[in-house]
Amino acid sequence: MATELSPARPRLRQRLWAFYDSDLVWSFRHSPMAILSAALLAIVAFTSLFAAWLMPQNPFDITQLYLDKANLPPIWIAGGQMPYLLGTDLQGRDILSAIVYGSRISLIIGVASVALSMTIGVLVGLMAGYVGGALDNFLMRIGDAVMSIPTLLVAILISAIFRGMLPVDYRDAAAPLILVVALSLTSWVVYARMIRAATMVEAGKEYVLAARIIRVPRRRIILHHILPNVLTAALVTATLNLGLAVLAEATLSFLGVGMPSAQPSLGTLIRIGNQFFFSGTWWIVLFPALQLTLIILAVNLLGDWLRDALNPKLK
Amino acid sequence: MLLLIIKRMANAIFVILAVSLLAFTIFKFLGDPVQLMLNPQATQQERDQLTERLGLNDPVPVQFAKFVFNAARGEFGMSYRNQMPVMEVIAERFPATFELVLVSSILALVIGLPLGVFAAIRGGTVMARVFHLISMIGVSVPAFVIGILLILVFSIELKWLPAFGRGKVVDLGFWTTGFLTPSGRAALVMPSISLALFQISFIMRLVTAEMLEVLRTDFIRFAKARGLKARAIYFRHGLRNCMMPVVTMTGMLIGDLIAFTLVTEIVFQWPGMGFLFVQSVQYVDIPVMAAYLMIVCCIFITINLIVDLIYVVVDPRVDQLVRGGGNGH
Numbered sequence: 001m002a003t004e005l006s007p008a009r010p011r012l013r014q015r016l017w018a019f020y021d022s023d024l025v026w027s028f029r030h031s032p033m034a035i036l037s038a039a040l041l042a043i044v045a046f047t048s049l050f051a052a053w054l055m056p057q058n059p060f061d062i063t064q065l066y067l068d069k070a071n072l073p074p075i076w077i078a079g080g081q082m083p084y085l086l087g088t089d090l091q092g093r094d095i096l097s098a099i100v101y102g103s104r105i106s107l108i109i110g111v112a113s114v115a116l117s118m119t120i121g122v123l124v125g126l127m128a129g130y131v132g133g134a135l136d137n138f139l140m141r142i143g144d145a146v147m148s149i150p151t152l153l154v155a156i157l158i159s160a161i162f163r164g165m166l167p168v169d170y171r172d173a174a175a176p177l178i179l180v181v182a183l184s185l186t187s188w189v190v191y192a193r194m195i196r197a198a199t200m201v202e203a204g205k206e207y208v209l210a211a212r213i214i215r216v217p218r219r220r221i222i223l224h225h226i227l228p229n230v231l232t233a234a235l236v237t238a239t240l241n242l243g244l245a246v247l248a249e250a251t252l253s254f255l256g257v258g259m260p261s262a263q264p265s266l267g268t269l270i271r272i273g274n275q276f277f278f279s280g281t282w283w284i285v286l287f288p289a290l291q292l293t294l295i296i297l298a299v300n301l302l303g304d305w306l307r308d309a310l311n312p313k314l315k
Numbered sequence: 316m317l318l319l320i321i322k323r324m325a326n327a328i329f330v331i332l333a334v335s336l337l338a339f340t341i342f343k344f345l346g347d348p349v350q351l352m353l354n355p356q357a358t359q360q361e362r363d364q365l366t367e368r369l370g371l372n373d374p375v376p377v378q379f380a381k382f383v384f385n386a387a388r389g390e391f392g393m394s395y396r397n398q399m400p401v402m403e404v405i406a407e408r409f410p411a412t413f414e415l416v417l418v419s420s421i422l423a424l425v426i427g428l429p430l431g432v433f434a435a436i437r438g439g440t441v442m443a444r445v446f447h448l449i450s451m452i453g454v455s456v457p458a459f460v461i462g463i464l465l466i467l468v469f470s471i472e473l474k475w476l477p478a479f480g481r482g483k484v485v486d487l488g489f490w491t492t493g494f495l496t497p498s499g500r501a502a503l504v505m506p507s508i509s510l511a512l513f514q515i516s517f518i519m520r521l522v523t524a525e526m527l528e529v530l531r532t533d534f535i536r537f538a539k540a541r542g543l544k545a546r547a548i549y550f551r552h553g554l555r556n557c558m559m560p561v562v563t564m565t566g567m568l569i570g571d572l573i574a575f576t577l578v579t580e581i582v583f584q585w586p587g588m589g590f591l592f593v594q595s596v597q598y599v600d601i602p603v604m605a606a607y608l609m610i611v612c613c614i615f616i617t618i619n620l621i622v623d624l625i626y627v628v629v630d631p632r633v634d635q636l637v638r639g640g641g642n643g644h
Contacts, residue, residue: 145330148334153573154337160341164599251578255596256597270460274463286467289463293455301451
């Protein structure tokens with residue numbers, strides 16, 4: 001065993017060093033904005049991952065809510081109480097806990113919808129680009145049609161249709177799934193167009209020709225030979241689109257066609273807080289709004305940096 | 316060229332048909348209109364009569380054809396919620412949305428263009444970086460967050476401006492306008508600023524990118540060599556030459572604009588079409604939903620078609636590009 005492990009270790013260290021020394025990491029280390037954004041996202045991800053241990057209460061467990069602690073202001077304003085750092089809402093929910101639990105839902109839906117739309121887009125792009133002909137034309141016209149309708153409208157309608165088809169009891173439970181599907185069905189086209197163009201380039205190269213000559217099955221050529229060569233571009237776009245996905249989810253939830261109040265995302269929290277605006281309890285709406293803005297800004301700044309860092313023209 | 320125009324038109328018609336199919340799907344899958352329109356005590360005979368009258372016994376393709384035919388004539392039936400013809404309900408809301416979009420777009424152009432030019436001229440300096448960051452923030456802050464912040468500061472804390480509604484409007488018969496009364500103008504301030512902010516960021520980024528390209532060209536160098544004033548160089552020679560891509564990019568902007576208008580209308584409870592749409596989604600008022608979708612998409616597709624055609628007429632290179640099948644950035 002030991003003899004097997006020992007050569008692996010220096011290799012790992014070498015690999016880590018090579019990674020640290022690579023262009024990408026170098027440019028990351030020299031971009032304060034990228035470091036700041038990454039740190040912020042890391043904190044958000046960490047807190048939402050370990051929310052159950054870090055937060056003073058689970059805001060959706062009714063046994064932990066106390067009505068006499070309702071509508072408390074943030075701690076730095078007279079009347080604020082520990083441990084409710086950012087105050088509480090009408091039902092005595094701790095705002096900070098609600099934000100952290102809400103960020104978790106927002107991030108999960110954002111990442112899931114980006115992953116699903118990338119998968120759909122990559123598959124469609126590979127098929128359209130490699131097979132070509134009528135199939136290509138058909139798939140791309142569908143893509144054009146999807147792109148010709150404002151995304152938000154389609155997402156609202158898709159989630160309204162799914163909700164209408166489901167029995168009332170299942171609507172809340174299925175809400176995250178409906179959101180992921182609605183967001184993915186409206187955003188796969190970007191990936192499909194990009195992968196299609198890249199696939200067409202790859203399909204003409206010699207290694208694909210060689211594979212075809214020795215009669216590798218078409219599916220294997222597409223998935224094992226072409227896919228690895230076109231995937232990087234899709235992954236970069238996915239990072240860039242994560243901010244958009246989080247924003248779209250928040251917007252749908254804010255409009256009342258997204259996450260229900262029982263399991264609120266940041267958008268739902270803002271919608272709820274918006275109703276208590278005029279009673280002077282501004283903290284219910286302000287802090288979730290700030291958190292949402294910070295997350296989207298951080299993702300966008302990171303995406304901006306990544307695009308520049310990977311753009312060979314700028315070097 | 317003619318081939319391309321025909322191709323584009325065919326594409327647009329295909330897309331409109333696809334949208335009507337989507338709108339039709341809502342009709343088919345969201346609730347039963349017979350149940351929604353009759354009271355619960357209705358007899359089976361009444362139900363059958365209404366089903367027959369609404370044409371729900373026809374085969375589905377026939378229903379779809381009827382739907383498209385009626386939609387083309389602006390017939391979307393009656394709103395379930397307030398029992399008025401759908402087109403009337405929407406026409407009543409249209410002026411509010413139009414005035415909001417008009418004011419915010421003018422604001423955005425007046426502010427966004429000079430800022431974009433400025434950021435391009437000062438490329439690489441600290442100011443340009445600050446501008447870049449600000450426009451990044453402008454793109455990242457959700458529309459409803461901007462609206463909520465504005466209301467918090469100017470309505471609730473300072474009590475300067477109304478937080479919702481359209482104020483007092485003047486009815487001109489075919490049009491209601493908020494421009495003519497003080498309360499109407501005051502109500503317009505915050506929604507239009509909130510809607511303009513995102514457009515400003517968009518226009519600014521676009522103009523900056525285009526200007527940087529144009530400023531590298533020879534005729535700008537010669538203009539400088541001729542000793543022209545800076546303002547003439549940048550605005551008359553530079554900006555004018557990047558207007559074409561900017562104008563054509565508005566096609567992209569329109570889609571976002573529709574979405575942002577919808578959200579802004581919700582935040583400020585602005586009685587426009589977007590507000591109507593979200594309400595109709597909540598009340599499952601299907602004819603209104605379908606009509607809004609069709610109208611907005613037709614506007615969107617028509618503008619994009621016009622923009623595409625202008626582009627082709629002005630820039631012959633596009634013709635080649637489109638024939639080559641390129642469609643990405």
